[in-house]
Amino acid sequence: MIPVLEQRKIPAQFASWLWEKGIRTEEELTEFFNPDVTAFHDPFLMHDMAKGITRIQEGIANGEKILIYGDYDADGITSTTVMKEAIEMLGGEPIIYIPDRFMDGYGPNEQVYRYFIEEQGVQLIITVDNGVAGYKPVKYAMEAGVDVVITDHHELPAQLPEALAVIHPRHPLGNYPFGDLAGVGVAFKVATALLGSNPLELLDLVAIGTIADLVSLTGENRALVTLGLQVFRETDRIGLVKLCEVAEIDLYKVDETNIGFGIAPRLNALGRLEDATPGVHLLTTFDEEQAEELAHFVQQQNEKRQNIVKQIGQEALAMVEQMPNHSLYVLAKKDWHEGVLGIVASRIVEATGKPALVLGINDKGIAKGSGRSVGQLNLYEALCEEKDLFLAFGGHHMAAGFSLEATLLPELQERLDAYIEREEIDLTKGKEVTVLSAPDLSDIQLEFIESLAKLGPFGTDNEAPCFLFENYQMQQVKQIGADKTHLKLVAEKNQQTIDVLAFNKGQEIEEFMTVNPLAFIGELQINEWNDRKKPQVLLKDYEVKGLQVFDYRGKKQSLTQVREQDALYVYWDEKVKPNTGDTWQYRADLAGLTPRETVVLVDCPVNSQEVRQVIDITKASRLYCFFLSEEEYYLNGLPNRQKFARLYQLTRQVEEVDIRYKLPQVASALKLSQKELIFMIQVFFELGFVRIDNGVMKKVVDPLPHPLEESPSYKERQQRIQTEKQLLYSQPQELYTWLAQ
The missing domain is CATH 1.10.10.10 (Winged helix-like DNA-binding domain superfamily/Winged helix DNA-binding domain)
Incomplete structure (x- = not known):
């Protein structure tokens, strides 16, 4: 393996990362590093593909009214666009319909089908990114003499709709070798079968939908996204060009991160708030003025979505802080916006490490919302156990949507807590991550980081390499972002430094202000600003071992910041006692000390050994060091x-x-x-x-x-000078070493 990596200018240390991915032979390496059309499987290996293609071709040839019934997320929008353009290439003029999240709900809707069949004279319905859960609407259409061709990738129910064709990569009667296609991937396979060759010009859309839907970026998806990114960078879609402009994305350097965090959220915002149909118009228009107008509309909707998420997220987190310690959180409030609750649930999971169900309650007393899980809990299976409570639900391992009577929410909370306990599901165990030992900082050059891109595109099942950085000091720590949600840090080791970016860690700023050596894991990136490039780490997780020491020396005003915690204040001089009246402040009577997790050392004792006695008696794990000195003996x-x-x-x-x-x-x-x-x-x-x-x-x-x-006074002052030198004027690392020994 090593010679092959050297030939491709890939650092040899990535061999273990590739080995963990199951990539071990030269043939597998070649396939991994050269994803191309040879990775595309024959679309006719999917069950019902031939039957579905024949029917669509007949409909086009006969000039039938064809309805493409899509979905309101980025995968659904791109799936609809791919199917629309493929049919148009063959001369068809399909009607598109993106269901309204709030009026129509997800998937086939019988009333909508009835309207298009009875009022519009539709003769053929093609679903994209939905359909397998629509048994009754599909049955109605088929009985009305309108054929339905389902193209979908979602979980297959026990009873499939009785459609003319059900095209699905995991259909039990099919032989398709890759089951993780997104909805847009399935639509692309149908387009390929329809056109008789791979319509590579559609791959920019395929890349967007595949990345947005968080499906596995392995196998065929890896090839679809790799080639799709290349097409995206040279796209003729004026709508994508304008969308990149408003999102401040360099079109010619677009990658999976830009799509995942820039393009996809904007397209998703449309369906979260209102009608997602403008997304299809944006992707298909040839009118520059219309494209610019639509791109700005999408941007406005996304900003509106962000504000709603922020408000509901704050309210939901406030609820969590007031709740008992549950294994899973069920959070609900009247009039929470249904369209963003999945995002809010994800934020709760990120903040607490526990699964969360977030629901909005309407005027009829119905609670409807979304849930997000962690790896240890299959959320769909958990909800199935309590299905008698729901009016409707669906989903998969990590996410679900559902509705129920609001009066049943307390029972749902109780039952899910009991389910987790009964099944002995350990939610404390975090996600396992394969990490590589970080190189010396002197070896982390731009060229090294650029070589990582050859392992991409990164995403589900092909996460970017994560590096372990051990025994680092955080020299600078500051909150960034409009709401100070994120952190910018400077990590130091052996007199060398590297910038670290920690998203959504703003509230944990104090943890990074410890003088302890930190261990953290993160992805290496290139930070480009004002035409300057420098390495940085995108922090994923961190650990502080042993006694945590927070250096607040010289910051008397910060005593008020610590007071919010259940802290034990220890002081030796009555004059420096904080004038708060709090009962948990103790004079330095060692006999009166009790075990406490957090201890604040307010001032300096005469002898530094008294500090060590405090640590031994309290068994503190968090130590705030102020060491105030009114006399400044040293x-x-x-x-x-x-x-x-x-x-x-x-x-x-x-x-x-x-x-x-x-x-x-x-x-x-x-x-x-x-x-x-x-x-x-x-x-x-x-x-x-x-x-x-x-x-x-x-x-x-x-x-x-x-x-x-x-003289006792002379000796005491000598001792105080030595104590202040050791406690108040030592370097942070020296102080930590002495306190922790």
């Missing part, structure tokens, strides 16, 4: 011997001084600060060099000589 230091000598000479020359009133004058005369003078007088008093009577310093005749170090 910076002020000890008065030197010349200063002590000047004071000593004064005590020999003057019988007494009323320091209550004369302190400023004496300090000025001796060129001392008043604080220094008070400290030095205390030292002399402890050593027997002077007496203090009612605030009057008096001379001691022939005092015995003593070293300054014998």
Whole structure:
């Protein structure tokens, strides 16, 4: 394998990544790195393909009214467009219909079928990206003498519709070798069979729908998307050109990320809010003015969708914070916009790591919504167990749509919690990711990252290589984005740095402010800004091991930020006690300390070992270090011997001084600060060099000589200086090393 990788200028360390993908022979490597039309399978291997093609050809030849019945998401929009253009290439003039999410629902709708058959005289219906779940509407059409050709890729129900043809890559009576086509992929196979060759000019549409629907980017899909991206970059579709402009995407460099996060969400926004038909018009128009107008409309709808998602997402997360600890969250509210609830559910899963069902309740008391899951829970199977509660539901392992009486929502929550417990489903186990050890930062050059692109396009089942970065310090941490939702970080190791981008981690900023060494995994990318390119890591996950130390030294005002937590405040000096009246603040009486996960060290003790005692007793796992110092012993230091000598000479020359009133004058005369003078007088008093009577310093005749170090105050200040040096003025990594040892 290694020689083949070297020949293709692929770093040898990717051999293990390819091996995990099951790509091990030279033939498999060649196929992986050269996805082309040879990966396209014969469309006639699909069940009913020949029957369906014959009927469509007859309809075109006879000038019949043909209805293409699509779907309202990006896969459905592109599927509709592919089928429309294929039929038009053969001279047909099909009618297209994209169902309204809110009026018609998903899939075949009998009322809509009835309208087109009885009012419009439709003689043939072709479904794209839907159909297998439409038993009753299809039966009505067939009994009305209108043939239905279903082209779909969704989960096959136990009872298939009695259509003229059911074209599906996983049909049990078919022999198609690749079952993971998107709806647009199936439409493309029908177009290929209709036209007698691969209509490569349609592959830009196929790439959009395939990426948008999150199907497996392996096998035939990998070839469809790879070639589709090439077609996209040279597309003649003026609508796509204009859409890229409003989305600020470089058409000539478009990749799967641009489509997945730029093009697809905009097309999806149409059907989430209103009618998705303008999406088909955008993709098919040859009128530049119309294309520009439609592209701006799509952009406006997407911005509107983003605002709705933001509002509902905030409300849903607030609900989660107020709820008991469930295995799965059922969240519902009156008038939540039905079209965006799947996105909101995904946000809840991302924020909590738990499955979420998010529903809007209408005026009739019906709750309708979407669910998203995690890998350990097959959401469709879970809902099947509780099917008696639903008016309707459907979906697959990771996602579902459903409706039920709103009064049944508490019971649904209770039953799903019980199901997860009964089936012993461990939701704490995260998704397993194959990671590669990150190279030294000096080896992460642009050329290295560019070589990663040869492993793409990336997506489901072909995720981009994930690298493990261990023992890194975060030097800079800041929130970015309009709502400070994301983080921009600078990671450092061995005096070398790399930028890190963490999406949707804005609320976890504090975790990255720890001085602990961090381990994190992420994808390597090239950040291009103002014609400058530099490597960066797209963070996927991170881990902080052992005691977490948060360095808040020099940030007294930040005490208020920590107060929101169930924290134990430990302080040694009464003067620095936060004036809050909170009952969970303790004076430094070690006997009164109790175990607590979070401990705030407010100020510096006399001896740094007292800090270690606090850690041992509380068994803290999170330590906030302020180490406030009103006196700043380390910076002020000890008065030197010349200063002590000047004071000593004064005590020999003057019988007494009323320091209550004369302190400023004496300090000025001796060129001392008043604080220094008070400290030095205390030292002399402890050593027997002077007496203090009612605030009057008096001379001691022939005092015995003593070293300054014998004074308790002098020794305490020496100790405080050493403690502040260690706790307050050490480097962050030095502080962490000392605290964690």
